[in-house]
Amino acid sequence: MKHDLLLDLRDLACGYQEQRVVKTLNLHLNAGDIGCLLGPSGCGKTTTLRAIAGFEPVQEGEIRLAGEVISRPGFTVAPEKRRIGMVFQDYALFPHLSVAQNVAFGIRQNPDRERITAELLDMVNLGALAKRYPNELSGGQQQRVSLARALAPEPQLLLLDEPFSNLDGELRRRLSHEVRDILKARGTSAILVTHDQEEAFAVSDQVGVFNRGHLEQWDTPFNLYHEPATPFVASFIGQGYFIPGRMTGPDCVHTELGELRGNRAYAWESGTQVDVLLRPDDITLDPGSALKARILGRTFLGAATLYRLQLPTGCQLESIFPSQTEFLPGQDVGIRVAAEHLVLYPAQGETSSEQIGVRRCGGMA
Ligand SMILES: Nc1ncnc2c1ncn2[C@@H]1O[C@H](COP(=O)(O)OP(=O)(O)OP(=O)(O)O)[C@@H](O)[C@H]1O
Structure with missing residues (x-):
């Protein structure tokens, strides 16, 4: 098992124009771990995720990935150069491409793309639906395609933005366990954003609880429940x-x-x-x-x-x-x-x- 530091956010501030949404954020994720940003609506989870992905510049501090600075004020490595994959809440599949073509999209230049696509589709249990189009799939199936597509280029880090929130109850629970198993089996590091504590605990090794742009605690689910660092964490968890x-x-x-x-x-x-x-x-x-x-x-x-x-x-x-x-x-x-x-x-x-x-x-x- 690897324990190398993969993602390192140091004294990060980010937001929009003059507004600082997230302030003095420090957290790190080891290679192979799954982290989660958890907190009430509007506390800055998605803004942080977008800064990690490179969609938003940072206002202070820096983001390092595998030891390399990828964002600091005035310097932002472009999203497509970061080896970071994204899975979105609304799946964001290409409607005019089949399931297999969606999965192969990010590895079009790879001579092994057919084999890799077939393996990934088997892994997400969609081997039989390779020729279908997104509008012929259920929400859970679309999210599986989106996961396979994000994993195809073998990203160093996968970012998942509320990936299960369009799905209901039982399916949501099942898919969240499935995604954890898939990421763990491949050793893929990931950061998940959610406002659902049960989902955060089911998927993640470490969870960060946000409150109005501040990270109040970055810890294991066990410690968040039994040793909450602040009254806010005690209240938000459990x-x-x-x-x-x-x-x-x-x-x-x-x-x-x-x-x-x-x-x-x-x-x-x-x-x-x-x-x-x-x-x-x-x-x-x-x-x-x-x-x-x-x-x-x-x-x-x-x-x-x-x-x-x-x-x-x-x-x-x-x-x-x-x-x-x-x-x-x-x-x-x-x-x-x-x-x-x-x-x-x-x-x-x-x-x-x-x-x-x-x-x-x-x-x-
Ligand atoms: N493009 C934008 N321009 C200006 N302000 C924005 C923009 N996107 C988000 N904000 C503001 O930044 C703050 C944090 O938003 P963010 O989307 O990061 O919250 P969140 O924790 O992900 O919430 P949710 O769980 O509702 O998605 C909010 O006050 C929001 O209004």
Whole structure:
């Protein structure tokens, strides 16, 4: 397995005319890895992708590919000279060319083009449809053709801009797994843009969470969920609640749920007010516990049930319990916190941050 640095964005700023959409962006991708740019609409994901592709000039910093500078202010290597492939949301196939001709388009001069095209079409399971035209294919099939076409010239890096967003539910999930398998089997490095967290996690080795033009964290899916660097990342990735707490030691915080101890130390002094992130899987059922919570609502998920709980102070939490035992709204249950990764932030107050998946409770116990 290769671990060479392939793509390196250093202190990058890019945007349109005088407007800086993306600022001081630093990230790197190793050869063979799949990275993802994830974030809400308008945060600058596509702008970053277009700068990597060479469609937009950079305003500050630089982009290096395999050690070579391909963009810096006043210098932009042309897109077709970058050995970067693109897969677009709307497939962008040539309507007047057959499936096979579409795939062969970027390797027209290659004497081996027929063999390469046939191999790629087999790989994306479209060998039998080589003679069809794009308007005779489903959306999923068109996106497979578009992937095969982008892979044909053996790009150093593949960029995928919301490639599955025109497809629905099950097909979207299936194709995203398929694309990961294909890229991994070929050792192709890629950057995917999406606003769908499930898709980002299914496809990528590393994910960057963007917020208004800033990259808040570039990390593995596991770390984004369990060790979110900022309240925004905690909110954007997964579900949960912030509850108020007070530091009682470097790795220990007093909350309404008792003393919680985590696996890392914080530099704040004892007495500092903090927000404690609690995910639904951090709260477990413990019938013998003195700590009781009232069931406010529930969502049956199949193997498990997601419960919305209220603590005596009014703070709310969510928890996932196995669905074999059923609890009813209004019932009190014993709970325990089983959070190995204690994630704390300086107390923000009730209204200071925009929360998406994670909600904040007021009032310290
Ligand atoms: N050609 C353009 N000229 C001027 N501003 C633009 C242009 N394209 C995008 N923008 C602006 O740049 C900002 C970032 O847009 P961008 O397309 O990078 O966001 P995104 O994160 O990819 O969003 P989405 O998920 O909705 O595609 C937005 O405010 C957008 O209005």
